[in-house]
Amino acid sequence: MSKADKTSAARMESDDTSSASPWPARNARHQDRHVKREAVIRAAARAFNARGYYNTSIDDIAAALNVTKPTIYYYVANKEQLLLQCILAGLERVLEPFRKPRQPGRCAREQFNDMIRHYAQAIASEYGGCMVRAQDLGLGPESMAHVKQLKSEIDQGIRRLLQDGVRDGSIATDDVKMTAFALAGALNWIAHWYRENQSMSAAEIAEAFVRFFNLGLAPRNAAARSPAATPRRRRAPRSRPAARSRP
Amino acid sequence: MSKADKTSAARMESDDTSSASPWPARNARHQDRHVKREAVIRAAARAFNARGYYNTSIDDIAAALNVTKPTIYYYVANKEQLLLQCILAGLERVLEPFRKPRQPGRCAREQFNDMIRHYAQAIASEYGGCMVRAQDLGLGPESMAHVKQLKSEIDQGIRRLLQDGVRDGSIATDDVKMTAFALAGALNWIAHWYRENQSMSAAEIAEAFVRFFNLGLAPRNAAARSPAATPRRRRAPRSRPAARSRP
DNA sequence: GGTAGATTATACCAGTGGGTAGAGTACTAC
DNA sequence: GTAGTACTCTACCCACTGGTATAATCTACC
Numbered sequence: 001m002s003k004a005d006k007t008s009a010a011r012m013e014s015d016d017t018s019s020a021s022p023w024p025a026r027n028a029r030h031q032d033r034h035v036k037r038e039a040v041i042r043a044a045a046r047a048f049n050a051r052g053y054y055n056t057s058i059d060d061i062a063a064a065l066n067v068t069k070p071t072i073y074y075y076v077a078n079k080e081q082l083l084l085q086c087i088l089a090g091l092e093r094v095l096e097p098f099r100k101p102r103q104p105g106r107c108a109r110e111q112f113n114d115m116i117r118h119y120a121q122a123i124a125s126e127y128g129g130c131m132v133r134a135q136d137l138g139l140g141p142e143s144m145a146h147v148k149q150l151k152s153e154i155d156q157g158i159r160r161l162l163q164d165g166v167r168d169g170s171i172a173t174d175d176v177k178m179t180a181f182a183l184a185g186a187l188n189w190i191a192h193w194y195r196e197n198q199s200m201s202a203a204e205i206a207e208a209f210v211r212f213f214n215l216g217l218a219p220r221n222a223a224a225r226s227p228a229a230t231p232r233r234r235r236a237p238r239s240r241p242a243a244r245s246r247p
Numbered sequence: 248m249s250k251a252d253k254t255s256a257a258r259m260e261s262d263d264t265s266s267a268s269p270w271p272a273r274n275a276r277h278q279d280r281h282v283k284r285e286a287v288i289r290a291a292a293r294a295f296n297a298r299g300y301y302n303t304s305i306d307d308i309a310a311a312l313n314v315t316k317p318t319i320y321y322y323v324a325n326k327e328q329l330l331l332q333c334i335l336a337g338l339e340r341v342l343e344p345f346r347k348p349r350q351p352g353r354c355a356r357e358q359f360n361d362m363i364r365h366y367a368q369a370i371a372s373e374y375g376g377c378m379v380r381a382q383d384l385g386l387g388p389e390s391m392a393h394v395k396q397l398k399s400e401i402d403q404g405i406r407r408l409l410q411d412g413v414r415d416g417s418i419a420t421d422d423v424k425m426t427a428f429a430l431a432g433a434l435n436w437i438a439h440w441y442r443e444n445q446s447m448s449a450a451e452i453a454e455a456f457v458r459f460f461n462l463g464l465a466p467r468n469a470a471a472r473s474p475a476a477t478p479r480r481r482r483a484p485r486s487r488p489a490a491r492s493r494p
Numbered sequence: 495g496g497t498a499g500a501t502t503a504t505a506c507c508a509g510t511g512g513g514t515a516g517a518g519t520a521c522t523a524c
Numbered sequence: 525g526t527a528g529t530a531c532t533c534t535a536c537c538c539a540c541t542g543g544t545a546t547a548a549t550c551t552a553c554c
Contacts, residue, residue: 033530054301055385057511070514071532079512109464135439136380138302165464172466178447178455179464181440182433189432192382200425208425216463217356217412217426219419280500304541317544318502326542496554503548510540518533524526 037075039065042126045086049129053083053137083130084143090131091150093122098157108165113210115161119187120206128191155180183213284322286312289373292333296376300330300384330377331390337378338397340369345404355412360457362408366434367453375438402427430460 043064047056058079062069076082097118103111122128134147158180165171173179186209194205290311294303305326309316323329344365350358369375381394405427412418420426433456441452 036531052383052385058513059511068533069512070534073513074531112464133380133383136299136383138299162464169466171464172462173459173464175455175458178452179459181436182456182459185434185436185439186429186432189428189435192432193428205425208422209429211422212420212426212429212463214463214465215419216459216461216465217359217409217418217420218461218463219416220467305543306541315503316542317504320543321501497552498554499550499552501548501550504546505544506546507542507544509542512537512539514537515535516533517535519531520529521531522527522529524528 033075040072040075041082041085041089044082045089045126045130048083048086049126053130053133080138080140080143083134083137084139084147086127086130087134087147088150090122090125090127091147091154093125093127094119094131094154095150095157098154102164107170108161108168109170109214112161112165112171113214115158116183116187116210116213117203117206120190120209121202123187123190124194124202124205128194132188132191155184158183186213280322287319287322288329288332288336291329292336292373292377295330295333296373300377300380327385327387327390330384331386331394333374333377334381334386334394335397337369337372337374338381338394338401340372340374341366341378341401342397342404345401349411354417355408355415356417356461359408359412359418360461362405363430363434363457363460364450364453367437367456368449370434370437371441371449371452375441379435379438402431405430433460 040061044056044061047061047064050056051060058069058072061082062072065071072082076085097115123132134151139147159176162171162173162176162179166173166176190202190205194202200208287308291303291308294308294311297303298307305316305319308329309319312318319329323332344362370379381398386394406423409418409420409423409426413420413423437449437452441449447455
């Protein structure tokens with residue numbers, strides 16, 4: 001009885017939400033398989049973010065889609081695969097800027113800042129939470145190896161960008177490795193507190209982070225501030241016009 | 248049979264480790280109850296860090312102490328309590344510097360830097376992992392409320408320190424809230440990659456972080472570099488730190 | 495050496511949830 | 525209409541693990 005209650009409650013709830021499910025009512029279910037599989041993975045990611053991986057049963061995910069458990073298993077082999085897909089979706093998105101070729105015209109710090117912006121947006125996506133918690137959840141050894149490899153690729157990408165900056169003089173740091181760890185930590189942690197429809201958009205958060213990373217906390221004299229404070233003037237983030245008060 | 252194998256394996260392993268268990272052989276077990284309870288919590292924290300909360304059974308923790316499950320339950324009410332104790336141990340340690348009174352002689356940034364050092368050390372402790380992952384693990388509502396309150400206290404402490412710095416001119420930031428999030432993220436994330444007997448000690452990591460937080464990545468002129476990199480001089484510039492010479 | 499209290503082990507229960515077998519249903523093609 | 529395919533459901537299994545009842549054991553103290 002408790003099971004039936006839970007299921008029907010979840011069903012009603014998900015009927016209300018506007019996050020459309022490809023299983024609209026009970027008929028007309030001849031859509032593309034790929035679309036449905038994507039929907040399963042998205043629903044899983046949302047559920048994992050909301051309740052945590054181990055507190056989310058396959059039944060929960062199924063209920064959120066107006067479907068029963070075997071349907072989930074029709075699209076995905078097992079729960080671990082489901083998690084892995086969420087993680088990979090997030091990681092791949094973060095990796096994008098590292099994989100496309102370097103633009104020659106711009107200094108490393110500008111490219112670095114763009115990377116930070118992209119990273120922050122990816123983390124704020126629904127797959128960000130899964131990605132960030134990936135290490136803790138019990139992935140099998142082969143999946144874990146895959147994830148670790150991609151994470152390492154990200155780390156190396158950050159370090160390379162930092163080193164390039166040190167080389168062309170646009171970035172100053174004496175410990176690339178630790179700086180990369182600090183950066184990744186600050187960015188990854190966004191997944192722990194960011195919620196949609198919050199006061200700040202992901203883009204605004206990214207911009208605040210870029211400023212902090214660039215400028216640091218120790219005050220600078222006014223002359224030194226211009227390029228770092230507003231590194232991207234072409235299209236400013238919506239509300240906050242990046243006005244930096246000076247001491 | 249697999250169970251017996253697992254248990255005996257864990258038993259042997261823990262016999263080898265030098266992390267002494269208060270149940271040495273089978274005799275002389277008239278120690279203080281408190282000591283044993285502490286040992287249980289420490290063992291739990293280590294196990295949670297190593298395998299994750301949901302992948303650690305009470306039997307695992309018991310086996311690591313050469314003991315059986317009911318013994319654990321003799322010292323702690325349930326698994327959630329065990330987790331909660333680990334989390335609180337970490338949080339309390341982080342909170343220390345925020346609770347002791349402000350030293351009047353030093354500028355806010357110096358106190359801020361000390362706080363960062365303390366924070367990093369606490370996160371690198373064995374309770375750091377539990378603390379950082381606390382939000383994800385399924386705590387009951389009352390425990391969760393307690394944890395959230397302490398976390399909020401930490402956040403407020405960071406922000407207050409930043410604001411004090413802005414006020415006395417030793418810290419420059421235009422978004423205290425985001426800066427605090429970035430700082431906490433970078434620090435918390437240490438728990439995800441730090442392992443003991445690594446190349447860098449926790450103190451060294453903390454120092455690298457302090458440098459990065461203070462200086463940022465955009466280059467400063469050489470003259471401005473030294474005071475921020477080693478910001479711990481006995482008496483720092485009062486209102487406006489070390490007028491930076493410019494070229 | 496016997497008794498009380500503290501401590502630990504053996505053996506067990508029960509809920510939960512991942513995963514599956516097999517039967518049905520609907521749509522398409524012929 | 526009939527066969528085939530794609531998809532989904534009902535009903536079930538079973539391993540794992542949190543938690544407990546109960547008995548045994550150990551220590552202190554008389």
